[in-house]
Amino acid sequence: MKIVVCIKQVPDTNEVRLDPKTGTLIRDGVPSIINPDDKAGLEAALRLKDQYGAHVTVITMGPPQAKVALQEAYAMGADRVILLTDRVFAGADTLATSTTIAAALKKIDFDLVITGRQAIDGDTAQVGPQIAEHLALPQISYVSAFEHHGDHAVVKRSFEDGFQKIKVAYPCLITALAELNEARYMSIKGLIDAHRTLEIETWGFAEIDAPVEKMGLKGSPTKVKKSFTKGAKSAGKVMEGTPKELAIAIVDKLQEKFII
Amino acid sequence: MTFEMTNEDLMMRELFKKFTKNEVEPIAAEIDDLERFPAETVKKMANLGMMGIPFPRNYGGAGGTYWQYINLVEELAVACGTTSVVLSAHTSLCAAPIYEFGTEEQKQKFLVPLAKGEKIGAFGLTEPNAGTDASGQQTTAVRDGDHYILNGSKIFITNAGYADIYIVIAMTDRSAGLKGISAFIVEAGTPGFSIGKKEAKMGIRGSSTCELIFEDCRVPAENMLGSEGKGFKVAMMTLDGGRIGIAAQALGIAQGAYNETVKYVKERKQFGRPIAAFQNTQFEIANMKTKIEAARFLVYSAAYKKDKKMNYSQDAAMAKLYASEVAMEVTTKAVQLHGGYGYTREYPVERMMRDAKITEIYEGTSEVQRMVISAAELK
Numbered sequence: 001m002k003i004v005v006c007i008k009q010v011p012d013t014n015e016v017r018l019d020p021k022t023g024t025l026i027r028d029g030v031p032s033i034i035n036p037d038d039k040a041g042l043e044a045a046l047r048l049k050d051q052y053g054a055h056v057t058v059i060t061m062g063p064p065q066a067k068v069a070l071q072e073a074y075a076m077g078a079d080r081v082i083l084l085t086d087r088v089f090a091g092a093d094t095l096a097t098s099t100t101i102a103a104a105l106k107k108i109d110f111d112l113v114i115t116g117r118q119a120i121d122g123d124t125a126q127v128g129p130q131i132a133e134h135l136a137l138p139q140i141s142y143v144s145a146f147e148h149h150g151d152h153a154v155v156k157r158s159f160e161d162g163f164q165k166i167k168v169a170y171p172c173l174i175t176a177l178a179e180l181n182e183a184r185y186m187s188i189k190g191l192i193d194a195h196r197t198l199e200i201e202t203w204g205f206a207e208i209d210a211p212v213e214k215m216g217l218k219g220s221p222t223k224v225k226k227s228f229t230k231g232a233k234s235a236g237k238v239m240e241g242t243p244k245e246l247a248i249a250i251v252d253k254l255q256e257k258f259i260i
Numbered sequence: 261m262t263f264e265m266t267n268e269d270l271m272m273r274e275l276f277k278k279f280t281k282n283e284v285e286p287i288a289a290e291i292d293d294l295e296r297f298p299a300e301t302v303k304k305m306a307n308l309g310m311m312g313i314p315f316p317r318n319y320g321g322a323g324g325t326y327w328q329y330i331n332l333v334e335e336l337a338v339a340c341g342t343t344s345v346v347l348s349a350h351t352s353l354c355a356a357p358i359y360e361f362g363t364e365e366q367k368q369k370f371l372v373p374l375a376k377g378e379k380i381g382a383f384g385l386t387e388p389n390a391g392t393d394a395s396g397q398q399t400t401a402v403r404d405g406d407h408y409i410l411n412g413s414k415i416f417i418t419n420a421g422y423a424d425i426y427i428v429i430a431m432t433d434r435s436a437g438l439k440g441i442s443a444f445i446v447e448a449g450t451p452g453f454s455i456g457k458k459e460a461k462m463g464i465r466g467s468s469t470c471e472l473i474f475e476d477c478r479v480p481a482e483n484m485l486g487s488e489g490k491g492f493k494v495a496m497m498t499l500d501g502g503r504i505g506i507a508a509q510a511l512g513i514a515q516g517a518y519n520e521t522v523k524y525v526k527e528r529k530q531f532g533r534p535i536a537a538f539q540n541t542q543f544e545i546a547n548m549k550t551k552i553e554a555a556r557f558l559v560y561s562a563a564y565k566k567d568k569k570m571n572y573s574q575d576a577a578m579a580k581l582y583a584s585e586v587a588m589e590v591t592t593k594a595v596q597l598h599g600g601y602g603y604t605r606e607y608p609v610e611r612m613m614r615d616a617k618i619t620e621i622y623e624g625t626s627e628v629q630r631m632v633i634s635a636a637e638l639k
């Protein structure tokens with residue numbers, strides 16, 4: 001069994017603070033982590049490796065420093081890691097990203113592709129499903145449980161108010177929820193090897209087969225019309241009293257503010 | 261001297277912090293309270309390769325550096341003094357001397373399972389009448405064919421009862437004085453070797469500290485570590501390395517108490533404002549921070565020199581002396597800044613203060629460290 005896991009390096013949003021003056025993210029000194037949903041996907045793949053001897057390839061698209069995420073994946077137990085990096089890929093929206101990753105996946109032999117549901121810095125949940133569409137793969141999103149059965153898998157697709165249990169034949173693509181499992185730690189030996197002997201395969205535009213106009217900023221139809229920081233609202237006021245008193249107080253307040 | 265942590269060191273440090281936060285901190289108060297050996301944590305550390313960080317791969321280790329191992333001891337101690345000393349005694353006092361002085365057969369037989377964490381190690385030097393004066397060994401080892409017969413007892417042995425492999429120092433020729441001392445590798449379960457009384461301690465209460473008893477215990481002659489008469493040298497060189505471990509433990513305990521204190525003084529309000537707003541608190545925090553950083557430099561310098569195969573004996577003694585005294589001072593101040601709450605078991609600083617004290621005592625008291633440091637200066 002051959003598995004490819006797509007991961008993204010993201011700022012640890014638990015550690016991100018806002019600049020109170022400008023309302024923008026302070027990224028300095030914020031550690032980068034493997035996106036939590038993606039890490040659960042990686043763990044799922046590594047469990048299939050432990051149980052069934054699966055071969056696990058991890059791929060990420062990003063700037064050169066994204067190699068740290070791949071070193072971590074390798075230290076956790078991945079067999080092969082690939083960094084997709086090129087100036088041509090920069091500025092990509094979800095469509096251009098999925099186009100690029102799908103083009104890379106065409107060069108890799110796999111039975112199963114795992115992505116995270118969504119990244120904590122973008123929250124779109126689009127890249128996984130788009131990759132599946134580019135590659136014409138059956139896709140199951142929001143996976144919270146996964147069982148391997150020879151030539152197919154039985155997975156649990158979770159929603160806020162319920163779930164579906166789906167049988168799917170390989171090859172297919174799933175998008176993992178962080179709650180799928182608890183990811184393992186890096187091993188000390190793996191961590192050392194990731195720094196001393198691992199050679200990260202780096203693929204640029206020349207290594208994949210996709211039209212240049214479909215990649216990076218050029219290939220990104222998404223346009224950000226406007227971005228703004230939501231203004232801070234004043235704290236609400238809790239009033240106490242009988243329903244009659246409160247109704248009068250509310251009407252008074254609304255009149256005071258010329259709302260009614 | 262400058263220290264630059266490599267990307268490998270930094271990633272490892274993040275791993276240690278995360279491991280400590282998730283696996284060690286949640287049970288630290290409980291293992292202290294119940295005097296319970298953290299066997300489950302040792303197993304988790306073994307699975308990740310943390311029980312043999314500084315040893316080469318061909319001996320079951322991770323092929324890392326001594327400094328990296330020292331960083332783990334430090335990070336564990338930030339949350340739990342007990343867990344850090346279990347690792348330190350195992351690595352510095354048992355696996356390390358086998359790596360340094362063992363024959364190839366001894367390394368394959370004993371170091372490999374120790375470094376993999378399949379077995380736990382311990383070291384027995386101290387006796388009721390031979391503490392700081394380690395030369396007064398009463399335990400004897402008498403040659404009998406291809407065996408040595410050990411008789412006597414050791415006290416205050418860390419990891420005793422849970423360890424599978426013990427380095428035991430014994431007198432093979434009393435007339436030769438220090439040159440009549442030899443070191444042996446003794447396996448748990450060897451007939452004539454038993455574990456005696458378990459000590460009830462002030463701190464590091466989850467670690468097992470017991471007596472080792474030898475009654476006509478036959479140890480194969482091939483288990484002698486180093487040659488006959490070299491046991492004192494084995495013991496002293498082992499303690500040199502061990503001291504960096506204890507210094508790192510002390511540093512971690514101080515850091516842990518400091519972290520708790522910074523958090524507390526920002527939250528605790530008196531006279532209408534957080535106590536962090538008072539200059540007394542600010543000055544105490546400044547002093548604590550400065551001393552911890554000074555200790556850190558000494559500890560890292562000693563570990564760095566050991567990795568570079570430079571002479572580090574005096575550095576290790578200075579690191580242990582200073583870091584342990586800083587640990588005692590910082591934890592005591594931490595309790596003081598916590599006020600009455602600091603004296604209760606609701607907050608971890610009282611445990612840290614109890615844990616800190618032993619770092620001034622074991623693997624050479626502060627007085628012994630001063631002897632080692634000045635001896636190198638006044639020779």
